Amino acid sequence: MNMKHTILIAALLAAPTVQASGGGESFAATQPKWKAECSSCHIAYPPKLLPAASWKTMMGSLDKHFGTDASLDAAATTEILAFLEKNASRRKPEPSAKPVLRFTETRWFQSEHDEVSARLWKDPRVKSPSNCAACHTKAENGDFNEHNIRLPR
Amino acid sequence: MLPLKTPLTMALTLAIFTLNAYAQTPQETLAGLRQQAAETPGFQGFSATRGEQFFKSTHGNDWSCATCHTQNPTVSGKHAKTSKIIQPMAPAVNAERFTDQAKVDKWFKRNCNDVLDRACTPLEKGDVLTYLMSLK
Secondary structure, three states, X not given: OOHHHHHHHHHHHHOOOOOOOOOOOOOOOOOHHHHHHHOOOOOOOOHHHXXXXXXXXXXXXXXXXXXXXXXXXXXXXXXXHHHHHHOOEOOOOOOOOOOOOOHHHOHHHHHHOOOOOHHHHHOOOXXXXXXXXXXXXXXXXXXXXXXXXXXXX | OOOOOOHHHHHHHHHHHHHHHOOOOHHHHHHHHHHHHOOOOOOOOOOHHHHHHHHHOOOOOOOOHHHHHOOOOOOXXXXXXXXXXXXXXXXXXXXXXXXXXXXXXXXXXXXHHHHHOOOOXXXXXXXXXXXXXXXX
């Protein structure tokens, strides 16, 4: 398999398959490099969770990524950032000087989860609000549909 | 958009991934490390015992290799922060391990920084790989 073919096929697969879902958030945008790299340690968080400025800051500081080194080579960083920026949230940025890096701190996330009890957040099976899959059983596939929510009990 | 993911494209992709997944053997990865380590004066070969000790000890930070990979690298581990399952590190039970140089380099860089706040030496990496390859 020569390099040209590899690149061609990679490019074909990279075509984002954004689908509008009936109401609610659409998290269908995907890209192979993003999926492979960003799901190594956690689920590949959908680009729409943060605005472009946040992703730019995050991808520029991967060597200090929430307390761990998640550095990537320059080519992968550039490729993934382009995808994140293109599919980022278009909501008005948060009223803070610095871009928000934790999507769990966005007003959108907090209002979406305002009915979640303090007890549930503290459940050891949830551990962190960034642990989407604790309740969103199909989070890994970008599916956050309410019908697929199962609260740990 | 055209239906891009045809069976042919998928078959080709699978073929590429399969080829890439086993670009080299763990023995070849180890040989590369041995070549680098040999440049250090006094190098007398790798040691599985030293590797095991290194793997299971902390080195100034909270985490050791075993924190996420467990004391037994033939079983699955769990990321200390995110709890994501990490497949076993020992090549005997996970044939994909240490077969992709880019992946090996990427993870040694990241994890050595997390555990030691510095890059690991070729000797340290070779010892650890020798230990992991000694496990059945």
